[in-house]
Amino acid sequence: MNIQEEEKIIPKPEEEKEKKNKNKKKRKEFTFVLATPLVFLRHTVGAVLQAFTETGLNVIDLRCMSVTPKFIEAHIRKKGRNIYESGDPVLSFVTYGPFVAMKLEGDEAVSKARQVIVSSEGAPFWNAEWPLVYSSENVEHAREDAAMWFQADPPNWKDEALERKNLMFNLPDGTKCGGSTEEDLQAITGNCKIDFHLESGSQRFVLIRQEAFPDGMMPKLLSLMEKNCYFIRGLKLVKKSEAPHSGVWSENASSLGVTAKEFSGETDKEEFGMALIVSPSAYKLEEDCSWLLRECVSRGLVYLSAEGEWSKFAKDFFQFGVVGWRDPEAGIPDVGSWDNNFCGGMFETTLSGLLFD
Numbered sequence: 001m002n003i004q005e006e007e008k009i010i011p012k013p014e015e016e017k018e019k020k021n022k023n024k025k026k027r028k029e030f031t032f033v034l035a036t037p038l039v040f041l042r043h044t045v046g047a048v049l050q051a052f053t054e055t056g057l058n059v060i061d062l063r064c065m066s067v068t069p070k071f072i073e074a075h076i077r078k079k080g081r082n083i084y085e086s087g088d089p090v091l092s093f094v095t096y097g098p099f100v101a102m103k104l105e106g107d108e109a110v111s112k113a114r115q116v117i118v119s120s121e122g123a124p125f126w127n128a129e130w131p132l133v134y135s136s137e138n139v140e141h142a143r144e145d146a147a148m149w150f151q152a153d154p155p156n157w158k159d160e161a162l163e164r165k166n167l168m169f170n171l172p173d174g175t176k177c178g179g180s181t182e183e184d185l186q187a188i189t190g191n192c193k194i195d196f197h198l199e200s201g202s203q204r205f206v207l208i209r210q211e212a213f214p215d216g217m218m219p220k221l222l223s224l225m226e227k228n229c230y231f232i233r234g235l236k237l238v239k240k241s242e243a244p245h246s247g248v249w250s251e252n253a254s255s256l257g258v259t260a261k262e263f264s265g266e267t268d269k270e271e272f273g274m275a276l277i278v279s280p281s282a283y284k285l286e287e288d289c290s291w292l293l294r295e296c297v298s299r300g301l302v303y304l305s306a307e308g309e310w311s312k313f314a315k316d317f318f319q320f321g322v323v324g325w326r327d328p329e330a331g332i333p334d335v336g337s338w339d340n341n342f343c344g345g346m347f348e349t350t351l352s353g354l355l356f357d
Contacts, residue, residue: 046223234347
């Protein structure tokens with residue numbers, strides 16, 4: 001083999017560098033975003049997601065979760081994480097409701113997400129001078145933040161959780177359990193100010209299917225749910241591997257040309273969707289949400305369970321059921337009246353944020 005032939009086979013350093021740069025450009029960047037409980041309580045999670053998706057970013061993971069002061073302190077103590085110049089007002093939010101953690105993916109995801117927050121005025125990103133949404137300042141921080149907020153629960157979570165006296169569960173099958181005595185649990189569930197019951201009104205399970213994600217319909221549908229429901233009690237981006245035999249998955253997802261690989265850039269083609277447990281008020285959800293929800297259900301973009309059927313889907317995607325928790329550090333006494341010292345009442349997606357020791 002002569003020198004000319006070798007040069008054709010062995011790439012030049014400049015060519016190799018150019019090839020690496022091209023491959024690097026093909027990789028999509030991801031960032032981490034955290035919405036404080038006021039965003040959830042004001043029913044503006046959908047509006048936050050819409051602002052990000054309109055810049056070309058995709059939601060590749062999301063979970064709604066309760067956290068203790070210890071957990072959120074571990075987050076804001078890290079460099080660049082405290083979004084408040086003075087004091088820690090975010091600590092006062094932990095008893096209000098859940099945080100919404102999410103991963104966003106796309107070209108220049110970090111800078112785009114931060115620009116959305118900085119350039120926004122008022123709701124849903126700001127409360128007067130206080131920011132209500134945090135985003136990682138660089139890719140390294142995004143990886144660290146995601147590892148903290150999206151950590152997996154241990155396989156033996158139930159055994160560990162039942163040993164904690166500051167947790168109580170109303171599991172999807174109706175079993176009430178926790179670290180307290182059965183007598184105390186009955187007293188708690190009977191008088192607690194939080195809604196510890198599994199069913200509240202005409203509760204429904206909803207799945208916004210992946211077919212609604214690419215065209216920006218998902219955030220709009222979520223906003224629709226928020227505006228027309230008394231309360232959203234559970235929210236999570238779910239994947240088919242969590243419950244492959246569940247009846248919520250689309251029978252023709254592949255035929256519509258939408259896959260997780262094409263949408264998020266991940267290596268698999270797993271079906272996904274945004275799962276919710278909603279509590280409509282006295283009215284029926286599909287009657288009050290105008291034509292849009294009915295149209296999306298008929299087109300297969302949304303799965304809406306019948307009344308009374310929500311529980312079988314809660315077992316698949318919200319295995320912890322309704323969780324109540326108490327923590328003296330959150331300003332809630334550890335002693336005294338049982339009906340005044342518990343927070344929660346959500347269908348939790350994880351217990352990883354409920355750190356007490």
